[in-house]
Amino acid sequence: MIELTTTTEGDTTIVRSVGRLTMATAADLTEVINAAVAGGAPKVVIDLAETAFVDSSGLGALVAGLRRTRQGDGDLRIVAPSEQVAAVLELTNLDRVLYPYASVTAARDGW
Amino acid sequence: MAGEYRLARTATLDALEPLHELFAAVHEPVESMDLMLFETAVIEVVGNLIQHGRPPGEVQFDFILEVTDESLLGRIDETGETVTIDLNNPMPDPSVESGRGLPLIRAVLDEFRFERTRGRNVWVLRRDRHPVAN
Numbered sequence: 668m669i670e671l672t673t674t675t676e677g678d679t680t681i682v683r684s685v686g687r688l689t690m691a692t693a694a695d696l697t698e699v700i701n702a703a704v705a706g707g708a709p710k711v712v713i714d715l716a717e718t719a720f721v722d723s724s725g726l727g728a729l730v731a732g733l734r735r736t737r738q739g740d741g742d743l744r745i746v747a748p749s750e751q752v753a754a755v756l757e758l759t760n761l762d763r764v765l766y767p768y769a770s771v772t773a774a775r776d777g778w
Numbered sequence: 779m780a781g782e783y784r785l786a787r788t789a790t791l792d793a794l795e796p797l798h799e800l801f802a803a804v805h806e807p808v809e810s811m812d813l814m815l816f817e818t819a820v821i822e823v824v825g826n827l828i829q830h831g832r833p834p835g836e837v838q839f840d841f842i843l844e845v846t847d848e849s850l851l852g853r854i855d856e857t858g859e860t861v862t863i864d865l866n867n868p869m870p871d872p873s874v875e876s877g878r879g880l881p882l883i884r885a886v887l888d889e890f891r892f893e894r895t896r897g898r899n900v901w902v903l904r905r906d907r908h909p910v911a912n
Contacts (some may be wrong), residue, residue, distance in 0.1 A: 689794060690791065690825045694897040720817075722821050726878055727876050730873070731875050739833055751815065751817075755882065759881070759885075766839060
């Protein structure tokens with residue numbers, strides 16, 4: 668299960684993700700990211716502090732989100748991944764394109 | 779010290795939550811990263827069954843997790859049709875959306891193999907344990 672709470676501030680969308688980002692929930696994240704881009708707030712920050720677990724489908728949604736936001740003149744940044752999420756990002760080399768920021772404020776710095 | 783945990787389900791999205799719960803119920807003092815990464819591998823194997831198992835929505839699986847002093851051992855025994863699968867495909871480039879399941883499984887396990895035994899597919903998973911951090 669996952670709960671995605673979205674806050675929009677100007678051209679930035681902050682998504683707080685609580686739960687597990689897996690095959691069962693990855694499409695929900697994709698939908699939220701697509702809506703952010705379509706709604707004119709394509710700089711997307713995903714707060715993963717309370718996302719306990721990610722699988723390869725969840726990673727796919729993050730990679731797709733990165734492309735989608737960049738195509739919409741935005742970007743996608745992730746914040747505070749939990750132990751499992753950070754480990755999986757590293758093992759799949761995705762930490763090279765999804766650098767984990769320490770906080771939402773740090774992720775938005777320079778935007 | 780050895781513990782055994784079992785789950786039998788149909789390979790659908792509804793099977794994922796009980797699997798996570800099974801791992802949450804492990805009471806042996808396993809190093810958290812060992813348990814999380816082993817859980818990751820198991821979720822990927824079952825996810826693969828949910829996505830690609832034939833007939834879709836009808837594959838039954840039995841999962842056994844055994845916690846020994848040395849290792850986490852998993853066995854997923856399932857009724858799906860014979861599969862042809864390349865267990866050796868490399869980790870995709872970071873720009874690619876899919877194809878990370880099997881390489882991720884390999885990255886977190888010390889042993890991963892597949893057998894076809896008596897008309898069933900058997901996936902064998904092993905991760906050797908690391909000392910529990912104090």
